[in-house]
Amino acid sequence: MATLTIFTPAYNRANTLARTYESLCRQTSYDFEWLIIDDGSTDNTAELVKSWLSESRFKIRYIHQQNQGMHSAHNTAYKNITTELNTCIDSDDYMPNDAVEQIVNCWIQHGSPQYAGLIGLDVREDNTIIGSQFEEKETTLTDFYANGGTGDKKIVYRTEVIKQYPEYPLFEGERYVGLAYKYMLIDQDYKLLTINKPLVIVDYQPDGSSNQMFRQYWNNPKGFAFYRLTEMKLHPKLSRRYMSCIHYVSSCIIVKDKKFIQKSNQKVLTLLALIPGTLLFLYIKHKIKTNATLNVK
Numbered sequence: 001m002a003t004l005t006i007f008t009p010a011y012n013r014a015n016t017l018a019r020t021y022e023s024l025c026r027q028t029s030y031d032f033e034w035l036i037i038d039d040g041s042t043d044n045t046a047e048l049v050k051s052w053l054s055e056s057r058f059k060i061r062y063i064h065q066q067n068q069g070m071h072s073a074h075n076t077a078y079k080n081i082t083t084e085l086n087t088c089i090d091s092d093d094y095m096p097n098d099a100v101e102q103i104v105n106c107w108i109q110h111g112s113p114q115y116a117g118l119i120g121l122d123v124r125e126d127n128t129i130i131g132s133q134f135e136e137k138e139t140t141l142t143d144f145y146a147n148g149g150t151g152d153k154k155i156v157y158r159t160e161v162i163k164q165y166p167e168y169p170l171f172e173g174e175r176y177v178g179l180a181y182k183y184m185l186i187d188q189d190y191k192l193l194t195i196n197k198p199l200v201i202v203d204y205q206p207d208g209s210s211n212q213m214f215r216q217y218w219n220n221p222k223g224f225a226f227y228r229l230t231e232m233k234l235h236p237k238l239s240r241r242y243m244s245c246i247h248y249v250s251s252c253i254i255v256k257d258k259k260f261i262q263k264s265n266q267k268v269l270t271l272l273a274l275i276p277g278t279l280l281f282l283y284i285k286h287k288i289k290t291n292a293t294l295n296v297k
Helices: 014-025 045-055 071-080 099-110 140-147 179-187 213-219 220-235 236-254 267-272 274-296
Strands: 004-010 032-038 059-065 086-087 115-123 153-158 189-201
Touching: 004 071, 004 267, 014 032, 014 045, 014 274, 032 045, 045 059, 045 179, 045 274, 059 267, 071 086, 071 189, 086 099, 099 115, 099 189, 115 274, 140 153, 140 179, 179 220, 213 220, 213 236, 213 274, 236 267, 236 274
Parallel strands: 004 032, 004 086, 032 059, 115 189
Antiparallel strands: 086 153, 115 153
8 A cells, every 4th residue: 555645626627637647647756646536627627537547657546526615625535545644735736756755755764653744845836935944843833833934835644643633514605614724623632743845836826715815705704714713712822813803703794693702712802803803804895896896897
Protein backbone atom coordinates (compact mmCIF):
# COMPACT_ATOMS: atom_id res chain seq x y z
CA MET A 1 0.00 0.00 0.00
CA ALA A 2 1.13 3.54 -0.73
CA THR A 3 2.10 5.86 2.13
CA LEU A 4 0.27 8.96 0.90
CA THR A 5 -3.10 9.75 -0.63
CA ILE A 6 -3.29 12.97 -2.62
CA PHE A 7 -6.95 13.89 -2.90
CA THR A 8 -8.39 16.50 -5.22
CA PRO A 9 -11.91 17.92 -4.97
CA ALA A 10 -12.95 18.99 -8.47
CA TYR A 11 -15.91 20.97 -9.76
CA ASN A 12 -15.82 21.84 -13.48
CA ARG A 13 -12.03 22.06 -13.48
CA ALA A 14 -11.18 19.87 -16.48
CA ASN A 15 -9.20 22.81 -17.86
CA THR A 16 -6.76 22.80 -14.91
CA LEU A 17 -6.99 19.21 -13.62
CA ALA A 18 -4.70 17.97 -16.39
CA ARG A 19 -1.91 20.16 -15.00
CA THR A 20 -2.37 18.57 -11.58
CA TYR A 21 -2.18 15.11 -13.16
CA GLU A 22 0.94 15.97 -15.16
CA SER A 23 2.70 17.17 -12.01
CA LEU A 24 1.93 13.85 -10.33
CA CYS A 25 3.35 12.00 -13.32
CA ARG A 26 6.62 13.91 -12.82
CA GLN A 27 7.03 12.93 -9.16
CA THR A 28 10.39 11.51 -8.14
CA SER A 29 8.51 9.07 -5.87
CA TYR A 30 5.34 7.16 -6.71
CA ASP A 31 4.63 6.21 -3.10
CA PHE A 32 1.12 7.68 -3.38
CA GLU A 33 -2.30 7.24 -4.89
CA TRP A 34 -4.55 9.94 -6.31
CA LEU A 35 -8.16 10.23 -5.17
CA ILE A 36 -10.36 12.56 -7.23
CA ILE A 37 -13.67 13.65 -5.70
CA ASP A 38 -15.81 15.01 -8.54
CA ASP A 39 -18.28 17.31 -6.79
CA GLY A 40 -20.98 17.19 -9.47
CA SER A 41 -19.01 18.49 -12.44
CA THR A 42 -20.92 19.09 -15.68
CA ASP A 43 -17.84 19.40 -17.89
CA ASN A 44 -15.71 16.53 -19.26
CA THR A 45 -13.91 15.76 -15.97
CA ALA A 46 -15.13 12.14 -15.92
CA GLU A 47 -13.95 11.45 -19.48
CA LEU A 48 -10.60 13.07 -18.77
CA VAL A 49 -9.99 10.92 -15.69
CA LYS A 50 -11.05 7.79 -17.57
CA SER A 51 -8.35 8.46 -20.16
CA TRP A 52 -5.70 8.54 -17.40
CA LEU A 53 -6.68 5.32 -15.63
CA SER A 54 -4.90 3.00 -18.04
CA GLU A 55 -1.78 5.09 -18.66
CA SER A 56 -0.81 6.38 -15.20
CA ARG A 57 2.12 4.96 -13.22
CA PHE A 58 0.23 5.37 -9.95
CA LYS A 59 -3.18 4.35 -8.63
CA ILE A 60 -6.08 6.68 -9.43
CA ARG A 61 -9.48 6.45 -7.78
CA TYR A 62 -12.44 8.51 -8.98
CA ILE A 63 -15.62 9.23 -7.01
CA HIS A 64 -18.51 11.27 -8.37
CA GLN A 65 -21.00 12.88 -6.02
CA GLN A 66 -23.81 15.41 -6.13
CA ASN A 67 -22.56 18.99 -5.89
CA GLN A 68 -22.39 19.88 -2.19
CA GLY A 69 -19.29 22.04 -1.88
CA MET A 70 -15.62 21.68 -1.10
CA HIS A 71 -16.15 20.65 2.53
CA SER A 72 -18.46 17.82 1.48
CA ALA A 73 -15.80 16.58 -0.95
CA HIS A 74 -13.36 16.50 1.98
CA ASN A 75 -15.85 14.43 3.99
CA THR A 76 -16.08 11.95 1.12
CA ALA A 77 -12.31 11.81 0.74
CA TYR A 78 -11.70 11.07 4.41
CA LYS A 79 -14.24 8.24 4.32
CA ASN A 80 -12.35 6.59 1.45
CA ILE A 81 -8.69 7.15 2.34
CA THR A 82 -6.80 4.14 3.71
CA THR A 83 -3.15 5.25 3.45
CA GLU A 84 -1.17 6.45 6.47
CA LEU A 85 -0.96 10.06 5.25
CA ASN A 86 -3.16 12.30 3.14
CA THR A 87 -3.10 15.79 1.70
CA CYS A 88 -5.43 17.87 -0.46
CA ILE A 89 -4.17 19.36 -3.71
CA ASP A 90 -6.84 21.57 -5.25
CA SER A 91 -7.79 21.05 -8.88
CA ASP A 92 -6.24 24.38 -9.91
CA ASP A 93 -2.95 23.69 -8.12
CA TYR A 94 -0.11 21.24 -8.72
CA MET A 95 2.93 19.75 -6.98
CA PRO A 96 6.67 20.33 -7.31
CA ASN A 97 8.40 17.28 -8.78
CA ASP A 98 9.89 16.16 -5.45
CA ALA A 99 6.89 16.96 -3.22
CA VAL A 100 5.87 13.35 -2.54
CA GLU A 101 9.49 12.37 -1.86
CA GLN A 102 9.88 15.28 0.57
CA ILE A 103 6.67 14.37 2.42
CA VAL A 104 7.40 10.66 2.75
CA ASN A 105 11.07 11.12 3.70
CA CYS A 106 10.25 13.75 6.32
CA TRP A 107 7.64 11.49 7.87
CA ILE A 108 9.88 8.41 7.86
CA GLN A 109 12.68 10.36 9.55
CA HIS A 110 10.72 12.45 12.07
CA GLY A 111 7.10 11.27 12.20
CA SER A 112 5.56 9.75 15.31
CA PRO A 113 2.12 9.23 16.89
CA GLN A 114 2.50 12.49 18.83
CA TYR A 115 2.09 14.47 15.59
CA ALA A 116 -1.06 14.99 13.52
CA GLY A 117 1.14 15.11 10.43
CA LEU A 118 3.33 17.77 8.88
CA ILE A 119 2.97 21.22 7.38
CA GLY A 120 4.96 22.67 4.47
CA LEU A 121 5.05 25.66 2.16
CA ASP A 122 2.86 26.95 -0.66
CA VAL A 123 4.65 28.69 -3.52
CA ARG A 124 3.56 30.66 -6.56
CA GLU A 125 4.34 29.65 -10.10
CA ASP A 126 7.49 31.81 -10.05
CA ASN A 127 8.62 29.76 -7.00
CA THR A 128 8.24 32.62 -4.51
CA ILE A 129 7.08 31.47 -1.08
CA ILE A 130 3.59 32.57 -0.05
CA GLY A 131 3.88 34.18 3.36
CA SER A 132 6.46 33.27 5.97
CA GLN A 133 8.51 30.16 6.64
CA PHE A 134 8.53 28.14 9.85
CA GLU A 135 10.88 29.02 12.69
CA GLU A 136 10.13 26.02 14.92
CA LYS A 137 10.39 22.30 14.18
CA GLU A 138 6.79 21.80 15.31
CA THR A 139 3.68 23.97 15.56
CA THR A 140 -0.08 24.00 15.25
CA LEU A 141 -1.86 25.90 12.52
CA THR A 142 -3.53 28.07 15.17
CA ASP A 143 -0.25 28.89 16.91
CA PHE A 144 1.56 29.60 13.64
CA TYR A 145 -0.88 32.33 12.63
CA ALA A 146 -1.45 33.60 16.18
CA ASN A 147 2.32 34.19 16.48
CA GLY A 148 2.59 36.22 13.29
CA GLY A 149 2.89 33.54 10.62
CA THR A 150 1.43 34.47 7.24
CA GLY A 151 0.34 32.90 3.97
CA ASP A 152 -1.38 29.70 2.91
CA LYS A 153 0.36 26.49 3.96
CA LYS A 154 0.02 22.86 2.90
CA ILE A 155 -0.93 20.35 5.59
CA VAL A 156 -0.35 16.61 5.38
CA TYR A 157 -2.42 14.78 7.99
CA ARG A 158 -2.23 11.31 9.43
CA THR A 159 -5.40 9.61 8.23
CA GLU A 160 -5.90 7.96 11.62
CA VAL A 161 -5.99 11.41 13.22
CA ILE A 162 -8.26 13.19 10.74
CA LYS A 163 -10.86 10.45 11.07
CA GLN A 164 -11.12 10.98 14.84
CA TYR A 165 -12.89 14.30 14.43
CA PRO A 166 -16.44 15.24 13.32
CA GLU A 167 -17.28 15.63 9.66
CA TYR A 168 -17.96 19.05 8.19
CA PRO A 169 -21.68 19.76 8.59
CA LEU A 170 -23.89 20.19 5.53
CA PHE A 171 -26.48 22.98 5.52
CA GLU A 172 -29.37 22.77 3.09
CA GLY A 173 -28.97 25.19 0.20
CA GLU A 174 -25.38 26.06 1.15
CA ARG A 175 -22.05 24.94 -0.29
CA TYR A 176 -19.38 26.20 2.10
CA VAL A 177 -17.99 25.55 5.57
CA GLY A 178 -14.45 26.68 6.40
CA LEU A 179 -12.03 23.76 6.20
CA ALA A 180 -10.11 25.17 9.16
CA TYR A 181 -13.00 24.04 11.40
CA LYS A 182 -11.54 20.53 11.51
CA TYR A 183 -7.98 21.82 11.73
CA MET A 184 -8.83 23.90 14.82
CA LEU A 185 -10.18 20.81 16.56
CA ILE A 186 -7.04 18.84 15.75
CA ASP A 187 -4.86 21.70 17.02
CA GLN A 188 -6.29 21.16 20.51
CA ASP A 189 -4.73 17.69 20.71
CA TYR A 190 -1.78 17.46 18.31
CA LYS A 191 1.08 19.43 16.82
CA LEU A 192 2.41 19.32 13.26
CA LEU A 193 5.98 18.75 12.12
CA THR A 194 7.21 21.67 10.03
CA ILE A 195 9.08 21.37 6.76
CA ASN A 196 10.40 24.46 4.98
CA LYS A 197 9.98 22.90 1.56
CA PRO A 198 7.40 23.74 -1.14
CA LEU A 199 4.73 21.05 -1.28
CA VAL A 200 2.28 22.74 -3.65
CA ILE A 201 2.33 25.33 -6.42
CA VAL A 202 -0.72 27.56 -6.13
CA ASP A 203 -2.55 29.22 -9.00
CA TYR A 204 -5.50 31.17 -7.62
CA GLN A 205 -8.37 31.21 -10.12
CA PRO A 206 -10.65 34.25 -10.66
CA ASP A 207 -13.71 32.11 -9.89
CA GLY A 208 -12.10 30.21 -7.01
CA SER A 209 -13.35 30.46 -3.42
CA SER A 210 -10.46 32.73 -2.40
CA ASN A 211 -11.54 35.35 -4.93
CA GLN A 212 -15.29 35.08 -4.29
CA MET A 213 -15.34 35.58 -0.53
CA PHE A 214 -18.05 38.25 -0.28
CA ARG A 215 -20.42 36.08 -2.30
CA GLN A 216 -19.41 33.10 -0.15
CA TYR A 217 -20.37 35.07 2.96
CA TRP A 218 -23.74 36.00 1.47
CA ASN A 219 -24.66 32.59 0.06
CA ASN A 220 -23.47 30.45 3.01
CA PRO A 221 -24.34 32.31 6.24
CA LYS A 222 -25.17 29.17 8.26
CA GLY A 223 -21.84 27.60 7.36
CA PHE A 224 -19.94 30.74 8.27
CA ALA A 225 -21.84 31.19 11.54
CA PHE A 226 -21.01 27.58 12.48
CA TYR A 227 -17.33 28.12 11.70
CA ARG A 228 -17.19 31.40 13.64
CA LEU A 229 -18.73 29.76 16.71
CA THR A 230 -15.86 27.26 16.72
CA GLU A 231 -13.26 30.01 16.32
CA MET A 232 -14.92 32.12 19.05
CA LYS A 233 -14.53 29.20 21.43
CA LEU A 234 -11.08 27.87 20.57
CA HIS A 235 -8.85 30.71 19.34
CA PRO A 236 -6.25 31.70 21.96
CA LYS A 237 -6.32 35.44 21.17
CA LEU A 238 -9.12 37.65 22.49
CA SER A 239 -8.82 40.01 19.52
CA ARG A 240 -9.42 37.16 17.08
CA ARG A 241 -12.34 35.83 19.12
CA TYR A 242 -13.90 39.30 19.02
CA MET A 243 -13.39 39.57 15.26
CA SER A 244 -15.05 36.18 14.91
CA CYS A 245 -17.99 37.49 16.94
CA ILE A 246 -18.35 40.38 14.49
CA HIS A 247 -18.46 37.96 11.57
CA TYR A 248 -20.83 35.70 13.50
CA VAL A 249 -23.28 38.58 14.04
CA SER A 250 -23.11 39.50 10.35
CA SER A 251 -23.80 35.93 9.20
CA CYS A 252 -26.71 35.57 11.65
CA ILE A 253 -28.27 38.78 10.32
CA ILE A 254 -28.02 37.42 6.78
CA VAL A 255 -29.78 34.20 7.79
CA LYS A 256 -32.27 36.14 9.99
CA ASP A 257 -31.47 34.07 13.08
CA LYS A 258 -33.05 35.96 15.99
CA LYS A 259 -31.60 33.58 18.60
CA PHE A 260 -27.95 34.14 17.72
CA ILE A 261 -27.03 35.69 21.09
CA GLN A 262 -28.61 32.76 22.90
CA LYS A 263 -26.63 30.34 20.70
CA SER A 264 -23.33 32.18 21.15
CA ASN A 265 -20.60 30.67 23.33
CA GLN A 266 -19.22 34.20 23.89
CA LYS A 267 -22.32 36.17 24.84
CA VAL A 268 -20.59 39.29 26.20
CA LEU A 269 -18.30 39.58 23.19
CA THR A 270 -21.26 38.98 20.89
CA LEU A 271 -23.19 41.83 22.51
CA LEU A 272 -20.16 44.08 22.05
CA ALA A 273 -20.02 42.99 18.40
CA LEU A 274 -23.62 43.94 17.56
CA ILE A 275 -22.87 47.33 15.99
CA PRO A 276 -19.69 46.36 14.06
CA GLY A 277 -21.38 43.10 13.02
CA THR A 278 -24.35 45.03 11.64
CA LEU A 279 -22.01 47.37 9.79
CA LEU A 280 -20.18 44.36 8.31
CA PHE A 281 -23.52 42.94 7.16
CA LEU A 282 -24.34 46.23 5.41
CA TYR A 283 -20.89 46.33 3.81
CA ILE A 284 -21.18 42.76 2.48
CA LYS A 285 -24.68 43.52 1.18
CA HIS A 286 -23.34 46.60 -0.61
CA LYS A 287 -20.44 44.65 -2.15
CA ILE A 288 -22.81 41.95 -3.41
CA LYS A 289 -25.19 44.49 -4.98
CA THR A 290 -22.32 46.47 -6.51
CA ASN A 291 -20.77 43.36 -8.01
CA ALA A 292 -24.13 42.22 -9.40
CA THR A 293 -24.60 45.63 -11.03
CA LEU A 294 -21.13 45.50 -12.55
CA ASN A 295 -21.80 42.02 -13.93
CA VAL A 296 -24.96 43.19 -15.70
CA LYS A 297 -23.21 46.03 -17.53
